[in-house]
Amino acid sequence: MTAPIRLYYWPTPNGHKIAIALEELGLPYEVQLVNIGTGQQFEPDFLAIAPNNRIPALTDAEGPGGEPVSVFESGAILQYLARKTGRLGGANERERIEVEEWLMWQMGGLGPMAGQANHFLRYAPEMDPPQVLPYAQDRYRREVNRLYGVLDRRLAGRTYVAGENLSIADIAIWPWARAWEKQQQDISDKPHFAAWLDRLAARPAFIRGVSLAAEARPATLDKTAIENLYKR
Known part of the structure; x- marks a missing residue:
């Protein structure tokens, strides 16, 4: 069964934020890797969701009013998830x-x-x-x-x-x-x-969040990756 939430993700600090939040909240989600070293963040399908060509982004088939929604910018995604669940955003x-x-x-x-x-x-x-x-x-x-x-x-x-x-x-x-x-x-x-x-x-959700697709990120960046990250 397809999870309602899809996380567009690469294992960076901003990506880790959302993976950790989803794990802490226990929300089912699927991961769509966006390799920012090879330039996948510039592909039209991703830009339609995240026009600033940055990960993470998120789509939720069960958004406000039960209708699909997409959210980009990690802070906005965190606030959305807190409002959606009534958790992690403050008790009062x-x-x-x-x-x-x-x-x-x-x-x-x-x-x-x-x-x-x-x-x-x-x-x-x-x-x-x-x-x-x-x-x-x-x-x-x-x-x-x-x-x-x-x-x-x-x-x-x-x-x-x-x-x-x-x-x-x-x-x-x-x-x-x-x-x-x-x-x-x-x-x-x-x-x-x-x-x-x-x-x-030491929190299990934090461990799971930073472990998500950790193997996909190279230990060092080659010149092509640096170009995609910093010169485009």
Whole structure:
């Protein structure tokens, strides 16, 4: 039987967000891999769902009013799933405000800054010609460190980022934050952040989410993949 939800996915932090959320919510779903290294994100069928040519995207045959719907942008998908199920979005209005604050913090802050750090530290030096830009490397490395300091202070005495329970805010932040080593960060002075990383890493749904199609992603990117990711 076909699951009503189809996840258009590649195993990246933004893809992991939605896989984890679907696993936490126990929603049946099918996976459509979109290989962003070979340029599948530019194919017309995918662009009809995700016009910004970015994964993830989601279609739900049982959308609002029982009618099909498609959703792109990981934050919007997380909010949609929270509304659909009445879970992970906050138990009351005050909690919903907190969840949305920290979701936006990830979408507008940590995700873009960590993504730029990853690009300038790992991928730009492998371009043809190599782009080794110390100013950009230092700028994004420092900003990611600042953001992890904000998160560490927030998590002092707290189990989760927003409210009393796991939420889409935690699910949005964790896949980016778990890659702190690749972002050349030192978290030895951020014990609350480190403990939160470990707590969520032990949850079965998080394990399943980050394991989804992990074998499909190559360990390194060749020049064609870098071109598709960063020059188109």
